[in-house]
Each structure stands twice: as structure tokens, then as C-alpha cells.
Amino acid sequence: MSPKFGTSGLRGLVTELTPELVTDYTRAFLAACPQGDGVHVGWDLRPSSPEIAGHVIAAIRAAGLTAVEVGPIPTPALALRSMAAGQSAVMVTGSHIPADRNGLKFYVPSGEVSKQDEAAINAALGQDWTTAAAPGGHEIVSDTAQTYRDRYVTAFGPQALAGLTIGVYEHSSVARDILADTVEALGGTAVRLARSDIFIPVDTEAVDPDTRAQLAGWCAEHGLDALISTDGDADRPMLADAAGTVIPGDVLGALTARALGARVLCTPVSSNGQIADMPVFDTIHRTRIGSPFVIAAMEEVLAADPAAAVVGYEANGGFLLGFDATGPAGPIAPLMTRDCLLPLVAPLAEARARGQSLAALVADLPPRFTAADRVQEVATEKSKALITELTGSAAARAAFFTGVGAEQSLDLTDGLRVTFDDGSVVHLRPSGNAPECRCYAEAASTARAEELVTAHLALIKARLGG
Known part of the structure; x- marks a missing residue:
């Protein structure tokens, strides 16, 4: 490329x-x-x-x-x-x-x-x-790593994760030592797993089946309460529950926003729609995909009301804090760039404080489920051409999205996002920074969302290769 x-x-x-x-x-x-x-x-x-x-x-x-x-x-x-x-x-x-x-x-x-x-x-x-x-x-x-870790210890306290055994999938994440140190500084027990001297490209938004099986195996083998990791440069979190089930990044965003007392959300159009059914949020701004668009929306909110309790997050889990929040133990200052630690610590600390498992905390949210994956090694121009074709022709969409149901509405905020009459959503978009065509889906069950992604990735491969 x-x-x-x-x-x-x-x-x-x-x-x-x-x-x-x-x-x-x-x-x-x-x-x-x-x-x-x-x-x-x-x-x-x-x-x-x-x-x-x-x-x-x-x-x-x-x-x-x-x-x-x-x-x-x-x-x-x-x-x-x-x-x-x-x-x-x-x-x-x-x-x-x-x-x-x-x-x-x-x-x-x-x-x-x-x-x-x-x-x-x-x-x-x-x-x-x-x-x-x-x-x-x-x-x-x-001193940078310690300062970063201490930000969360100050906000959540040295007993926030006490009694929890948390796996740290280290791979080649640049945060691998900070993750384990933070767990232990918050009172938990860290189990370090699969440290690698070879760089492993982990995409927290599209975790492959082999990695998912590996996570489940580690959770069972070590009796873990949860498992955490990040992508290579650690601006995207990955959090799995005690069964090794990966919690999507936009769900982590909703949980973290609620835990911090946020009232205004800025998040891309691809994020889980469950937030519309969460009354703790006053206003939701939907943006194009990418942190610059989320930040621009947050800045508009703050320009209108500097005291607004505004946060942003993406479907990849990166979380942006736009106000002076208060954790269970102390303050946490704004950081308007994608962060991995806050959306890992906040849900874990809230689940422990409530006496719930992480899975139970997630299950209490409104029942909307997402899935995402991508076709790799596809030229951006080819992805754009397919999406342009589908955008411009209802007949082309009907032929491509066969078996999903009748089309209810289109959203062209970023790529092509189609909502069908049963409430299911399929969203196609060229990656902005890699030769990939991404597919997102939303449905009333995890199985249905994953089924939609699998089916449409196959259709994309048939049309574009990859």
C-alpha cells in the first residue's frame, strides 16, 4: 500500500x-x-x-x-x-x-x-x-508510563479490582506492562499471557475466531474473572468476560460513559444503537467514523456549553473524556484522545462494586447487538466503487442484500448503512487507513449480527476479491 x-x-x-x-x-x-x-x-x-x-x-x-x-x-x-x-x-x-x-x-x-x-x-x-x-x-x-497508570489509580482507588483475577493478553501491545501494573495497583491479580517478541497485529474491532477461542481457553484454564488487552499502540481496548466472550468496544463505551456520569455522547454512526434506550444520556450526536469527527462533535458541544458532561467513543473501544469527571475514589481530568485504560477499568470496577459479573453487567443493557469484520487486501478504490454502485441503485441494493428483508432507510453519513424492516442494520465502508472493506451489522441477537457480517463479507469477497 x-x-x-x-x-x-x-x-x-x-x-x-x-x-x-x-x-x-x-x-x-x-x-x-x-x-x-x-x-x-x-x-x-x-x-x-x-x-x-x-x-x-x-x-x-x-x-x-x-x-x-x-x-x-x-x-x-x-x-x-x-x-x-x-x-x-x-x-x-x-x-x-x-x-x-x-x-x-x-x-x-x-x-x-x-x-x-x-x-x-x-x-x-x-x-x-x-x-x-x-x-x-x-x-x-x-516517567510517562507511571503517570498514565496513576491517573486511574487516583480515580478508582487501590481496591477497585480487589478479589478479581484478570488475564492480560500481552502479545506485542506496547501497553502490556502497564496493563498488568494497573490491575495490580487497583488491587486485582494479573495473569500475564502470551507475551510475544514478534509483532502480532491485533484488531480489537475484528477479533478473529482463533483468538476468540484462545481467550476462552485461557479464561477456563486460569479461572479468570475477565481478560484484557489492546491493539498495538494501545489506543483501542479489548475486554472479555469470564467465559472469554469479547465485549464490543461500543458497549464498553456506553458502560464507561454511564459509570462516569456523562450526559452527552458523541459517537460514530456505526456504534450500537442501544444508547438510544438508555435514559441516563440526554443527547446523542452521531458522527462519521474516526476520532477526528468524534472530537469535532465534542468540541461543538463544549463550545456551546463548557460545563457539558460530554464523552466520545468509537466502535473500536477508544474512549475520549471531555469533562472533569469523578471516579469512585477521585477526579479524572479530560483526555480527548482515544484511550484504552479508562474503558477497561471503569466497567470492571463498576461490576465489582455492584457485586455482578462482567457478563451480568452487560446483560442489563438494552438488547441490541453488533458485529464487525473486514475483507483485507482490497483496494480502497474498489470498495468505494461497490458502495457507490449500491448507494445509487435500489435494485442493486435489493440484489446485494438478498434475504435480509425489505429496506427501511439509508444512512450515508459514512459509507452505506442500510436499516431493514426488522430493525437489522448492515453498514459497508472502506477503511480510511488500510486496504480493507469493513462490514458492520446490528441486530436483536449476537448470532443474527454475526450472521449478517459473515454473509455480506462473503458477498464482498465474491465481488472484490481479498
Whole structure:
């Protein structure tokens, strides 16, 4: 895949992320966006990440700015530290995609880059970058992981998970040590599982059957109350109950929002519709898929009412806190970037406080269920062409969505989202940062939602390959 840049960052094959390309994007970011008096740099555990980070640091120093080297660290922990310092940040990561690919995520001092920042960075590319008369400084810091962990210990207290045995699927997540440390700092017992020296691309929104079976096996073998993990750069959580059943990210979002006392939700159109039947929420804003759109909606809410108890979350589980919330033990300050720890800790702590299992806590929610998966190695142009065809023709939709039921309505907020007369939903969308066509479904049962995804992925493969 050719390198591609958007608000989710730069993504491309490692072989195409040359020092020249990395330098160009880094310098364009530095020239186009506010930086504060330094730029934090972190990276994930892909084999290529340290070298790419070295090119980023060199580019920062060549621009005459101070590079603050944070090292291997979760993306939200990097953002938390850089924003607290009033500085920008660059995270070297390809998120959940395979190790032969990598990328850069950019943060301005106020948080994630916006669509306007993206346009400015693109406009600045391709210059003959000059070297500053004096190179910028180079600092190395090592307190970021503890600061990130302590944020949740302060909010939830050292006994929040007492008595719980929680598995930590470590794989190659850059948060693997922080996850176990946090469980234990909250009073739980952490069981570390399957640490890997080889990068494993875990997509928390599309957990494959083999991984699901592995999770269930670990839960049974170790008598776990729950099992936690993240994607590669740890801005997406994964939480499974005592049976190893993965709880979808949008369900984690609803549970976390409720636990924190949020009143206003900003979440993509693909998120579970159960929130409409949860009276604790006053207002729900549906957005396009992607954290920049969620953040933009949250910022609009806060511009109208700075005291609004607003949060955002995505179907992948990334949670964004937009107000000064209060946990069971103390305050928790806003962090408007995708976070993995908050939507792991909050549901676990609430279930324990209620004396319920995690599965029982989820079962109490309104009965709407989602599923999602994707066809990989499909060119974005092919996915777009299929969706354009279906969007423009009722006959084409009727032929493609055969056996689902009569079409009730269309939602074109992001891709093609079709609601059928029984309330079921099928949503098709090209991935914004990988050669994938994604399929989401919503129905009155988990089995039906999964059936819809499986059937329509087969139809997509038949039409597009992959």
C-alpha cells in the first residue's frame, strides 16, 4: 500500500517509509502546526519503529526544536504527557495493521490534529527543508508510563479490582506492562499471557475466531474473572468476560460513559444503537467514523456549553473524556484522545462494586447487538466503487442484500448503512487507513449480527476479491 496521510496519521509499507519521506512529513507537521517548546516522540513495538523514531527525532532537532524522547509507550500516555506539557507529539505506529507497515500519528499541544491541520500539513509537504543554525535539544524521559497508570489509580482507588483475577493478553501491545501494573495497583491479580517478541497485529474491532477461542481457553484454564488487552499502540481496548466472550468496544463505551456520569455522547454512526434506550444520556450526536469527527462533535458541544458532561467513543473501544469527571475514589481530568485504560477499568470496577459479573453487567443493557469484520487486501478504490454502485441503485441494493428483508432507510453519513424492516442494520465502508472493506451489522441477537457480517463479507469477497 502506498503511503497515505490523513487525520489518523501517515500509514504505509515500511519499505516506503524512507528517511526522506518521514523527514518530509515530520518537517511539514512542524512547519504547519503549533508545537509549544518541544515535541514528544514515542513508538510501538514493531521492529521498524525505533529506526523511524530516530528519523523523526533527527528531523525535529534539524528544525531547531527540542525532541522529548519518551520511548515505547501507549499513544494515549504519550498524548497525556505532551498535552500536559503544552507540547506537540509524534507517535510512530501502524496501530492494528501488520508489521510490514507502519506510520506516524501527529498531536498538536491541544490534542489530535484536525482536518484543518491535515490540510495544512499536506500543503507544506515537498519543501527543501533547511537545517537550523543550532540543532534542537534532545531530552529522554521515563516517567510517562507511571503517570498514565496513576491517573486511574487516583480515580478508582487501590481496591477497585480487589478479589478479581484478570488475564492480560500481552502479545506485542506496547501497553502490556502497564496493563498488568494497573490491575495490580487497583488491587486485582494479573495473569500475564502470551507475551510475544514478534509483532502480532491485533484488531480489537475484528477479533478473529482463533483468538476468540484462545481467550476462552485461557479464561477456563486460569479461572479468570475477565481478560484484557489492546491493539498495538494501545489506543483501542479489548475486554472479555469470564467465559472469554469479547465485549464490543461500543458497549464498553456506553458502560464507561454511564459509570462516569456523562450526559452527552458523541459517537460514530456505526456504534450500537442501544444508547438510544438508555435514559441516563440526554443527547446523542452521531458522527462519521474516526476520532477526528468524534472530537469535532465534542468540541461543538463544549463550545456551546463548557460545563457539558460530554464523552466520545468509537466502535473500536477508544474512549475520549471531555469533562472533569469523578471516579469512585477521585477526579479524572479530560483526555480527548482515544484511550484504552479508562474503558477497561471503569466497567470492571463498576461490576465489582455492584457485586455482578462482567457478563451480568452487560446483560442489563438494552438488547441490541453488533458485529464487525473486514475483507483485507482490497483496494480502497474498489470498495468505494461497490458502495457507490449500491448507494445509487435500489435494485442493486435489493440484489446485494438478498434475504435480509425489505429496506427501511439509508444512512450515508459514512459509507452505506442500510436499516431493514426488522430493525437489522448492515453498514459497508472502506477503511480510511488500510486496504480493507469493513462490514458492520446490528441486530436483536449476537448470532443474527454475526450472521449478517459473515454473509455480506462473503458477498464482498465474491465481488472484490481479498
